[in-house]
Each structure stands twice: as structure tokens, then as C-alpha cells.
Amino acid sequence: MSTRGQQVITQIREGIAEGRFPGGARLNEADVAARLGVSRTPVRNALSVLAAQGLLDYTPNAGYAVRRFTAKDIAQIFRVRTELEGLAAGMAAENGLDDPTIALLHDIMAQTARLVALRQWDAQVQQMFLPLNRTFHEQIRAAAKNPFLIDMIHKTNDVPLFDLIRWRWFNANLLRQTHDEHGELLDALLNQQSRRAHRIQSEHTYRSGRRMIENWSLTETETRATL
Structure with a gap:
């Protein structure tokens, strides 16, 4: 994975930990890319990785959402x-x-x-x-x-x-x-x-x-x- 790709994963993970991406929030690929100032490709890969790690939930036709923890x-x-x-x-x-x-x-x-x-x-x-x-x-x-x-x-x-x-x-x-x-x-x-x-x-x-x-x-x- 490229350095940029790893940086995007880290930024989203930190955003979840710090509450900038709260539990239940939908993470739209284009919106996240614009927010982080990157292209959509590393964001797409990052969302997939974070879902595999259990930090995001994926629903077909609905996309990714931050897993809720209280x-x-x-x-x-x-x-x-x-x-x-x-x-x-x-x-x-x-x-x-x-x-x-x-x-x-x-x-x-x-x-x-x-x-x-x-x-x-x-x-x-x-x-x-x-x-x-x-x-x-x-x-x-x-x-x-x-x-x-x-x-x-x-x-x-x-x-x-x-x-x-x-x-x-x-x-x-x-x-x-x-x-x-x-x-x-x-x-x-x-x-x-x-x-x-x-x-x-x-x-x-x-x-x-x-x-x-x-x-x-x-x-x-x-x-x-x-x-």
C-alpha cells in the first residue's frame, strides 16, 4: 500500500477515535475525499480496509457507516x-x-x-x-x-x-x-x-x-x- 493510502487510513481512524466521524455516520467516498483533500481512490481502499478491521459497517446499496460504540x-x-x-x-x-x-x-x-x-x-x-x-x-x-x-x-x-x-x-x-x-x-x-x-x-x-x-x-x- 502506498504512503498516501496509509495516511488516509490513519486520518479516518483518528477521525473515528476523536468523534469527527461519529458512530452511525455515513462515509461517502466523494465527501471524505474532499474533506481530506485527496482523490477518491485511496479513500475507496481505506474504507474497505477499515470495514475489514471492524471499524466500519458496509451495507449493499447504502455504503459504509461508522460502527456504533457507546x-x-x-x-x-x-x-x-x-x-x-x-x-x-x-x-x-x-x-x-x-x-x-x-x-x-x-x-x-x-x-x-x-x-x-x-x-x-x-x-x-x-x-x-x-x-x-x-x-x-x-x-x-x-x-x-x-x-x-x-x-x-x-x-x-x-x-x-x-x-x-x-x-x-x-x-x-x-x-x-x-x-x-x-x-x-x-x-x-x-x-x-x-x-x-x-x-x-x-x-x-x-x-x-x-x-x-x-x-x-x-x-x-x-x-x-x-x-
Whole structure:
């Protein structure tokens, strides 16, 4: 795909995340092209890609529309996810961590500590932190040794909008808080404290969900005010 084509995809994705293309809005190829100052070809390709990613709905003879997500949708998903993530952490603590997993989690904590020490949150820090955060939680889920549980957690994570908005309102203070919570969770896992691990992970997931819900509610309100 050309650089221009990727830029158009990024612009539309950001427009959805920021509410400029609100849920339910029809995306007419010609109108979007004019709005972005590009030809219709990259827009046509971008709409197809974003539909495949689940951000747009396509209806024959009607075209593309932004998929609707509400704060209530996010709340319902996180209510389930909070329980599942907590259960996985508790099971991981019961099972105990093997030496390679312990070494990897300690390394992730050390790398995250260096990012926290920068006392900033920008695109570069985010790019470094996201894979560390993802691997940290993936290792804990794997340690639960329950493929059915892991599959259910993946389904609650597989919401395209989340990838767009999850980190929009993050900052250096939240990075430090996340690092501290990861440290508490790791301590519970190392000491095989199942109930404590369950509680820490559940609270960690709950707080993440609340931030997303509150900020997405604000985005919805601001979007309605401009319509």
C-alpha cells in the first residue's frame, strides 16, 4: 500500500477515535475525499480496509457507516473482562510461574521502570511501552494454563475501537501507576497468593475500563454538541 493510502487510513481512524466521524455516520467516498483533500481512490481502499478491521459497517446499496460504540458497550465488555482477567491472574498464582516467565516479567518491569523515570508520555514512550504491557499480561494469562479462559479474554480484547482510544488519555502519572500495579501483581504471583493476585488484576482492569468509559462518554457528549 502506498504512503498516501496509509495516511488516509490513519486520518479516518483518528477521525473515528476523536468523534469527527461519529458512530452511525455515513462515509461517502466523494465527501471524505474532499474533506481530506485527496482523490477518491485511496479513500475507496481505506474504507474497505477499515470495514475489514471492524471499524466500519458496509451495507449493499447504502455504503459504509461508522460502527456504533457507546460508553455502555465499553462498560459491559469491561465488566466481563475484569472478572476474566482476575480469574486468570488467580489461576496463574495457583499454578506458580516457571523460571523463564519470572525472568521475562522481571525484565519487563526493569524496562518499564526506565520509561517511568523519563517522566513523560509521548509517541516514543508509548511505542516502547505498549509491547511491554501486552507481553506482561500475555505471560500471566498463559501461566493460567487454561486455553478456554484465554480465548474468552481475547474476545473481550478484540474490539477495534479499544486499540484506537485506549491510550489517548494516558499520561506519565498513569504510566507510573500502571508500573506500580504491575509490581504488586508480580509480587502476588511470585508468592502464589491467588486471592491477592485475583484482586489486584481485577482492580487494575477495572480502573483501565473506567478511564476509557469516562473519556469516551465525554467524547460522545462533545460529538453530540457539534452535530
